[in-house]
Amino acid sequence: MTGFGSILAQALGLIASGDAALMEIIGLSLRVTLSAVALSCLIGLPLGAAVGAFRFPGRTALCVVLNALMGLPPVVVGLLVYLMLSAAGPLGPLALLYTPSAMVIAQTVLVTPIVAALTRQVVEDLNQEYDEQFKSLGVTGAGRVSALLWDARFSLLTVALAGFGRAVAEVGAVIIVGGNINHVTRVMTTTIALETSKGNLELALALGVVLLGIAVTVNAAVMGLRASAVRSAYA
Amino acid sequence: MNIQSGAEAVARRTGLTARGLCYDAGGKRLIDGMDISIAAGRRTVVMGANGAGKSVLLRLLHGILSPASGEVLCEGRPLDCALRARQAMVFQRPVLLRRSVRGNLAFALAAKGVPRRDRGHAVADALEQARLTHLADRPARVLSGGEQQRLAVARALIGGPDLLLLDEPTASLDPGSTHAIEELIQNAYQRGVTIVMVTHDAGQARRIADDVVFLNSGRVVEAGPADQVLNAPQSNAARAWLGGRLYLDSTP
Ligand SMILES: Nc1ncnc2c1ncn2[C@@H]1O[C@H](COP(=O)(O)OP(=O)(O)O)[C@@H](O)[C@H]1O
Numbered sequence: 079m080t081g082f083g084s085i086l087a088q089a090l091g092l093i094a095s096g097d098a099a100l101m102e103i104i105g106l107s108l109r110v111t112l113s114a115v116a117l118s119c120l121i122g123l124p125l126g127a128a129v130g131a132f133r134f135p136g137r138t139a140l141c142v143v144l145n146a147l148m149g150l151p152p153v154v155v156g157l158l159v160y161l162m163l164s165a166a167g168p169l170g171p172l173a174l175l176y177t178p179s180a181m182v183i184a185q186t187v188l189v190t191p192i193v194a195a196l197t198r199q200v201v202e203d204l205n206q207e208y209d210e211q212f213k214s215l216g217v218t219g220a221g222r223v224s225a226l227l228w229d230a231r232f233s234l235l236t237v238a239l240a241g242f243g244r245a246v247a248e249v250g251a252v253i254i255v256g257g258n259i260n261h262v263t264r265v266m267t268t269t270i271a272l273e274t275s276k277g278n279l280e281l282a283l284a285l286g287v288v289l290l291g292i293a294v295t296v297n298a299a300v301m302g303l304r305a306s307a308v309r310s311a312y313a
Numbered sequence: 314m315n316i317q318s319g320a321e322a323v324a325r326r327t328g329l330t331a332r333g334l335c336y337d338a339g340g341k342r343l344i345d346g347m348d349i350s351i352a353a354g355r356r357t358v359v360m361g362a363n364g365a366g367k368s369v370l371l372r373l374l375h376g377i378l379s380p381a382s383g384e385v386l387c388e389g390r391p392l393d394c395a396l397r398a399r400q401a402m403v404f405q406r407p408v409l410l411r412r413s414v415r416g417n418l419a420f421a422l423a424a425k426g427v428p429r430r431d432r433g434h435a436v437a438d439a440l441e442q443a444r445l446t447h448l449a450d451r452p453a454r455v456l457s458g459g460e461q462q463r464l465a466v467a468r469a470l471i472g473g474p475d476l477l478l479l480d481e482p483t484a485s486l487d488p489g490s491t492h493a494i495e496e497l498i499q500n501a502y503q504r505g506v507t508i509v510m511v512t513h514d515a516g517q518a519r520r521i522a523d524d525v526v527f528l529n530s531g532r533v534v535e536a537g538p539a540d541q542v543l544n545a546p547q548s549n550a551a552r553a554w555l556g557g558r559l560y561l562d563s564t565p
């Protein structure tokens with residue numbers, strides 16, 4: 079137990095001193111994950127909203143697929159993106175393998191179905207509530223989708239948060255396509271995995287603490303926003 | 314299209330005709346062969362017991378439900394999107410958007426294709442008429458029942474409809490709020506808007522109606538000028554209802 083105590087103390091010391099290596103890793107992690115979540119929202123929000131708002135042939139099948147893709151194992155996503163980006167793959171000429179861009183792509187593939195499927199559910203419920211009113215006001219097509227997205231904005235914040243949580247914590251996809259290269263593609267989760275196996279527990283634990291801190295902070299911020307939304311009956 | 318909401322805006326006189334209207338749901342015939350004509354520029358009040366089919370009828374007249382048989386004609390043409398755009402409806406339970414009072418009004422204008430720069434004036438005007446100016450930036454869903462209903466009526470009127478359908482707009486409102494709603498309706502009528510309103514309140518019917526349509530069990534049992542139907546009802550259902558007796562027989 080004293081071992082754990084001293085490791086934790088050293089880890090906190092690393093964080094407090096603003097250790098350069100640590101900051102580089104945290105910075106890259108956040109850049110990769112936030113980019114991936116932003117892209118996932120760009121694709122997943124309108125896609126999910128359209129599926130939630132309209133009836134069309136094959137809709138049920140699409141919902142099943144979206145829901146199933148929510149549970150994609152990160153290593154499988156990593157492998158598939160690896161095959162796409164590797165020299166022999168269709169996107170090989172882009173030479174993206176083992177770059178931060180590759181990690182963004184992998185996390186986007188992982189998170190987009192989550193954003194789309196959760197958005198679909200939220201928007202479908204709201205659409206049911208608004209349907210007659212929208213018909214009466216003549217709100218159709220893209221106008222309906224954007225109005226639903228706007229009125230569901232606080233629920234969708236939670237959706238984006240779920241995507242962020244999934245991306246920031248996963249290790250399987252980014253380690254395969256990023257390769258965990260020092261100063262290039264090393265992010266929090268891959269570093270924790272590597273440093274733990276090397277026995278460098280202080281750095282690993284420092285990153286673990288930061289990861290937890292980020293999760294708690296983001297959750298608290300979103301809950302605070304939602305609470306104020308509930309007070310104005312916007313949620 | 315007429316996009317002004319101000320008192321200067323004049324509506325195009327528009328009536329409606331329903332012929333042999335039937336509607337089924339849940340294996341039941343809810344509307345059973347109704348023939349109704351809504352005279353242009355007049356105020357028609359629809360009455361009848363709970364479950365008589367008043368709300369379903371209004372949806373059919375508005376074109377958001379399609380009849381099983383029969384048709385609704387507007388100016389001799391079957392109701393389509395363009396014709397429906399000239400109607401507005403206040404539902405029995407209006408849905409306010411998760412936005413400010415102002416946002417709800419602006420949204421209705423946006424849906425009518427009014428450009429952003431032209432919305433401000435119409436919204437300010439509508440707020441003024443509904444006496445909601447001081448609440449303009451409040452979230453719509455935290456307003457009181459009366460204020461929400463005023464907003465719903467103002468939102469229906471802001472696009473400058475030629476025909477306004479209202480489903481029990483003052484049910485469960487106090488006299489002050491009821492008066493404010495009736496004032497909005499009467500002002501719209503003065504501008505030439507055709508009014509179709511459902512009410513349970515005989516006093517309100519007397520104040521507003523030019524014509525009365527009385528429904529029972531999905532059929533029209535009596536229709537005609539207000540003083541005739543309200544003062545000398547011919548059908549058992551209407552006579553019992555207006556006489557304040559409970560009428561439980563379903564045959565007219
Ligand atoms: N979608 C539906 N499915 C089945 N029954 C319905 C549906 N909508 C309305 N009804 C029934 O039709 C009858 C008339 O309803 P409604 O028009 O709402 O009555 P009201 O005259 O009180 O407004 C009621 O008995 C109601 O239960």
Ligand SMILES: [Mg+2]
Nearest residue numbers: 367368405480
């Ligand atoms: Mg009703």
